Amino acid sequence: MTTTHEPPYPPPEPPPGPGARHGSGHANGPGHGGGSGDGHNHGHGHGLGNGHRQGPGPGGHGPGSHGEHRPGSGGGHGSGSGGEHGHSHSHGPAAPVSKHLRKVIAAILVPFAAAVVVGLVVLWPGGTPAHERTGVGFDRQTQQATVTKVESVSCASVNASGGTPTGDTSTAEGSSAQQEANGTCKKATIQVDTGSDKGRTFTEIVQPDQTRQLHQGEKVVVAYEPSAPKDLQYSVTDVNRRIPMTVLAGIFALAVVVVGRLRGVMALVALTISFLILNFFILPAILQGSNPLVVAVVGASAIMLIALYLCHGLSARTSVAVLGTLISLILIGVLGSLFIDWASLTGNTDDNTGLIHGLYPSIDMSGLLLAGIIIGSLGVLDDVTVTQTSAVWELHEANPSMGWRGLYRAGIRIGRDHIASVVNTLVLAYAGAALPLLLLFSIAQSSVGTVANSELVAEEIVRTLVGSIGLVASVPVTTALAALVVAADRPGPEGAVATAPTDVQPAPARGGRGRRRKR
Secondary structure, eight states, X not given: OEEOOOOSSOOOOOOOOSSXXXXXXXXXXXXXXXXXXSSOEEEOOSSBOSEEEEOOBTTBOOOOOOOOOOTTOOOEEEOSSSEEEEOOOOOOOOOOOOHHHHHHHHHHXXXXXXXXXXXXXXXXXXXXXXXXXXXXXXXXXXXXXXXXXXXEEETTTTOXXXXXXXXOTTSHHHHHHHHHHHSEXXXXXXXXXXXXXXXXXXXXXXXXXXXXXXXXXXXXXXXXXXXXXXXXXXXXXXXXXXXXXXXXXXXXXXXXXXXXXXXXXXXXXXXXXXXXXXXXXXXXXXXXXXXXXXXXXXXXXXXXXXXXXXXXXXSHHHHHHHHHHHHHHHHHHHHHXXXXXXXXXXXXXXXXXXXXXXXXXXXXXXXXXXXXXXXXXXXXXXXXXXXXXXXXXXXXXXXXXXOHHHHHXXXXXXXXXXXXXXXXXXXXHHHHHTHHHHHHHHHTTOXXXXXXXXXHHHHXXXXXXXXXXXXXXXXXXXXXXHHHHHXXXXXXXXXXXXXXXXXXXXXXXXXXXXXXXXX
């Protein structure tokens, strides 16, 4: 707080200071007084002024005036003898969102969003097509069960043949058979907990060399085959992992909310919507026979629009990120289609894809591969495009005089660091997923060329490289879009504060003096 003394004569009205100044009130007493400063100026003065001034005049009460609440005009509110009190409020520049810019972006994105909605309506499936269960792989009826008892027994006593197997024990099969005959097995009693056979028990023999060993009290998943003999209808297929998976998901959600707060909550909502679109639109639509590429494009576009706008807000900044992501997805789709066809990739490389092709022969498996590439690349693209757009926006706000070329050069320097880290992450993610397969080729002592030429590995190579090319291209594309949009934007009168009276010149957003100070 500073104190100044009013001169015996009316001082000249000072020019309005920068920043936001707010004052409202009246003045009592003859003469004139004025306040100036950055913020709220509260002072004792005589006569007419901006702000709320009360001062004992020598001749009683003079004409009073009421100031107005407006940015850029000084005001005072005080009582006593010649006191002025100042507060400073600094408001950063708003992001460029001129009416012209909003119209240009809307002209591009509104038709695109409408096309996505139409695609969802036209391609929306009635549900997953029904089929008769084959009893193979995942296509089996399953129930929940509990291991109620485990006892050790001689493997020879539970061997169906009743004798010791013979053969070459140097092979894996022969060694395993010898171990089963001479070792100690486990006899587990399992009780079915769900379904029409709830409470029913059956036994299962666990060999000593089995990877999964059962323990008493363990929750398991059992497969049910109604056409099999009664004592062979149920068999253990997996362990019930619902509790640890649920706890891990809860820890993840808690960490996101604690660190991200409202943004974290919105991210979880967007993640939930993404899974709903995947489970209720993309997968059933492909199973119904729709073109996997068209379904993937429509579904990925819907996920992109919902996730980006929900997490980052409905703004020009987010809209530029959406455009950058869309252009990159188109590039990934074109390159993926070209190289999948050129490399003669069928998309049918393992038991799971073979089962899908057997159940639904009409599904285009190579198109399903391309759809997977597009959806898999979307998550990484969102991260890159949002980061690059935000970087350009912040650079513009830090230096509004910088042209689009300067913004692009500065933004692309940030993007290069992003590319170096994200591409490496993408490649390692795919390599980690295919690690058992790579280990198998290493055991077979296959050359790098032989491994890369196999369709199973070639699919992953095409998936990785096409996604990485789209990721790399998204950096200059999004940076250029953001730089052009920000540099070309010229906010008009609609972007200014509309509360200032017409007879008062608005103060500049920054610069100038802020307060009076006693020297």
